[in-house]
Amino acid sequence: MLAVQANFYRVKLGAEGQRGRGAEGQRGRGAEENFPVPSPQSLVPSPELLCTRRARLKKIGQQVMVGDRVQVEEPDWAGGRGAIAQVLPRDTELDRPPIANADQIILVFALAEPDLEPFQLSRFLVKAESTNLDVSLCLNKSDLVSLAEQKAWRDRLSAWGYEPIFISVYDGSGLDELTAKLSDKITVLAGPSGVGKTSLINYLIPGIEQRVGEVSGKLSKGRHTTRHVELFELPKGGYLADTPGFNQPDLDCSPEELSEYFPEIRERLAENNCQFSDCLHRDEPNCAVRGDWERYEHYLEFLSIAIARQEHLNQQSDPDAVMKMKTKRKGGNQFEPRLEAKKYRRTSRKTQQQKLLELYEDTDI
Ligand SMILES: Nc1nc2c(ncn2[C@@H]2O[C@H](COP(=O)(O)OP(=O)(O)OP(=O)(O)O)[C@@H](O)[C@H]2O)c(=O)[nH]1
Numbered sequence: 001m002l003a004v005q006a007n008f009y010r011v012k013l014g015a016e017g018q019r020g021r022g023a024e025g026q027r028g029r030g031a032e033e034n035f036p037v038p039s040p041q042s043l044v045p046s047p048e049l050l051c052t053r054r055a056r057l058k059k060i061g062q063q064v065m066v067g068d069r070v071q072v073e074e075p076d077w078a079g080g081r082g083a084i085a086q087v088l089p090r091d092t093e094l095d096r097p098p099i100a101n102a103d104q105i106i107l108v109f110a111l112a113e114p115d116l117e118p119f120q121l122s123r124f125l126v127k128a129e130s131t132n133l134d135v136s137l138c139l140n141k142s143d144l145v146s147l148a149e150q151k152a153w154r155d156r157l158s159a160w161g162y163e164p165i166f167i168s169v170y171d172g173s174g175l176d177e178l179t180a181k182l183s184d185k186i187t188v189l190a191g192p193s194g195v196g197k198t199s200l201i202n203y204l205i206p207g208i209e210q211r212v213g214e215v216s217g218k219l220s221k222g223r224h225t226t227r228h229v230e231l232f233e234l235p236k237g238g239y240l241a242d243t244p245g246f247n248q249p250d251l252d253c254s255p256e257e258l259s260e261y262f263p264e265i266r267e268r269l270a271e272n273n274c275q276f277s278d279c280l281h282r283d284e285p286n287c288a289v290r291g292d293w294e295r296y297e298h299y300l301e302f303l304s305i306a307i308a309r310q311e312h313l314n315q316q317s318d319p320d321a322v323m324k325m326k327t328k329r330k331g332g333n334q335f336e337p338r339l340e341a342k343k344y345r346r347t348s349r350k351t352q353q354q355k356l357l358e359l360y361e362d363t364d365i
Pocket residue numbers: 140141142143144167168169170171192193194195196197198199200
């Protein structure tokens with residue numbers, strides 16, 4: 001399913017769909033199975049169908065996400081209509097933006113104009129890694145920096161665990177390598193503003209601007225809201241999702257999870273164990289992670305945000321948690337001004353978290 005359009009789901013017929021008429025019965029009566037894979041358009045009257053969602057799916061709360069492989073019933077080939085009868089199991093699922101079956105995330109940054117800012121890059125990388133999809137890095141505007149500078153970034157990012165593709169939409173360098181990386185995959189493209197994402201997408205999908213504009217001004221505006229997601233077919237195979245929703249990543253992982261999102265930490269923990277299995281790699285003795293690697297400071301900063309966030313969540317899910325702590329410490333003091341104490345603690349925690357979040361949000365973008 002490529003996009004939701006005015007209450008209809010736009011479904012691209014895939015290889016299976018082309019043969020679908022013969023495959024009836026195997027997957028359910030009259031059902032066509034549709035994969036979002038490129039297909040020779042000549043085989044079907046309409047390569048895309050506008051579909052409704054069967055009431056049965058609505059009843060069981062089955063959402064249809066962009067990227068979903070679906071079965072379509074009662075295809076009306078001439079009218080280009082159908083009904084989604086079933087959603088096939090998803091390989092992957094992203095919540096924000098909502099995309100099913102994505103294979104990889106490619107972060108696009110610029111080498112200059114705007115300057116490549118390591119902490120901002122780190123934040124995008126951690127957020128991208130938290131999806132558990134493959135994460136790659138693409139550095140645009142290579143025409144603006146010297147080869148020596150590119151090499152310096154290559155070495156630096158290699159120590160972070162990434163092998164960036166250097167491109168320039170202006171002079172065309174690196175674009176073949178990037179195109180090859182996108183082929184036959186569902187790729188989520190993300191990155192901060194001004195790095196040349198729009199220029200890149202226009203290069204990768206000629207005519208996309210017309211297409212976005214052609215549906216109505218509303219949709220083209222919609223492209224830049226967090227809710228609208230659409231998969232665009234690439235001429236050489238594969239699909240691309242441009243996701244404004246990803247452009248201001250907020251960190252929403254638990255403190256324990258955070259270390260999984262740094263290739264450097266994964267590498268260190270593959271070689272050595274920390275003394276404590278629940279080590280957060282701050283000041284615990286015999287920690288295998290703490291050290292003078294470049295992004296360790298970033299890790300500590302994200303960790304404090306994740307801890308503040310978790311404390312805040314714990315408090316929300318158990319409103320008495322603070323009170324219980326208090327009671328225990330005070331040994332059941334009857335004169336404890338319960339309400340006030342609770343209020344005070346809550347505000348204080350909240351403020352603390354707010355401050356951290358603001359700090360986090362203010363850093364860039
Ligand atoms: N020198 C150079 N400039 C580029 C390149 N690609 C894009 N630009 C310029 O960078 C600026 C931003 O490009 P956009 O394509 O609008 O970037 P974007 O990431 O979509 O930015 P937003 O629309 O703000 O999200 C424009 O002035 C482009 O002309 C490149 O390869 N080299």
